[in-house]
Amino acid sequence: MLVKWIRCTVTDPRGFEQGQRRWAGLLGEPGFRGQGGGWSRSRRNVAHVFAFWESRPFYDSFMARAHDRLAAAQAGTFKDMQAKLFEYRFDVRTGFEPRFGDADVVRVAHSRVHPERAEHFALMQEKVWNPAMAGSPGMLRGMFGEAPGDEFLVLSMWQSAAERGKYRPERIERLSLRAQTDADVAALAGDVVQLEPSWTV
Template sequence: MIIKVITCKVSEESKEDFFEEQKIWKALSPQNGFLGQVGGWSNKEPLTACIFAFWENQEAYQYFMDKAHDEILLHSNQSSTYKSIDVTLYEESVTIPGSEKRIIHALEDSKYVRVVMAQVKPDHVDHLIKMQKAIWNPGMSLAEGFLGGSFAISKKRMRDFLVFTCWENERFYAEKHFPVLVTAAKMQTHVQKIKGEELVLEEAWRVLPCNNGT
């Protein structure tokens, strides 16, 4: 699975226009291999929009980029509504199972998203993947309101990781589970840089595939 992370910085004056223009991506719904897209405004930086798109594989994503992306964009004025844009592609390494077993259903039901982006120290990549499977996945499954997520590796920088998790709502993101897991996984030993992001999802930006498997 491919995860596309899009971060846009906007001005206060253009925030409403960006919000409206983001709705054009409903056109993703019928695309082959599309699994869903969600987004919202960063809790830490209210003028930063974070969008997360999910595709079955690289081939499906690349076909969309080659055949349909530019046509959708031509019907939009979105590029004039942000000051900067950053796009990063990740490929799933480990599925994080929650109450929903498929990412399509987690994206459909989630109201809140927690994201961690980490750069791992050289020669520590394999160990971090093992810790995800042995410690983080079982620990996350105990958290109330956790729907599911993905542990993924950057397509360009093999030491950069993304942990994307879906929650029923903001109040279910319980901090009590995480200090214990961080200690058990010895994160400070293996991670060079780490950044967290949290956001309440904008319902108007949620895009689900025409056939979501329900």
């Protein structure tokens, strides 16, 4: 499975949201698995969108055919767009599916990892972080993805922001020490996204 993560700063919120609804046109596209997104809870006017595809060939075919027509509805409503593709590697918890209807927030963590530490980082995600996140109240499901250049994405879906807030800083610090995260990671960025139901496809 392929995951596309898009982040941008919205300059015309109303126009952007109207355009976002046009992405319902993705339904029926070969290989399309689902899309959802919403607003950053910490950065004003920053939007995140997550799209899932069966494989890279299906995604490439869509980009070559229908993408520009759907995207035209949002032209001029945002700036500073960044889009990245990640290959799904494994579940966080079990049975990941790109469904957004039962989630309130998505936590996204994007890591650039020192090349010689990439396999260790992935192993620690599986052995240390995954069990801790899976045991957290309100955590529904998540996935771990990888991009060329030793970049990794962890997406986790939560029933509510309050539940995600129980994943406390001191606990995260303890897990980081155990996983040797500081030795693995060259740069880390993250956000908590308040999902907008009308953006779900």
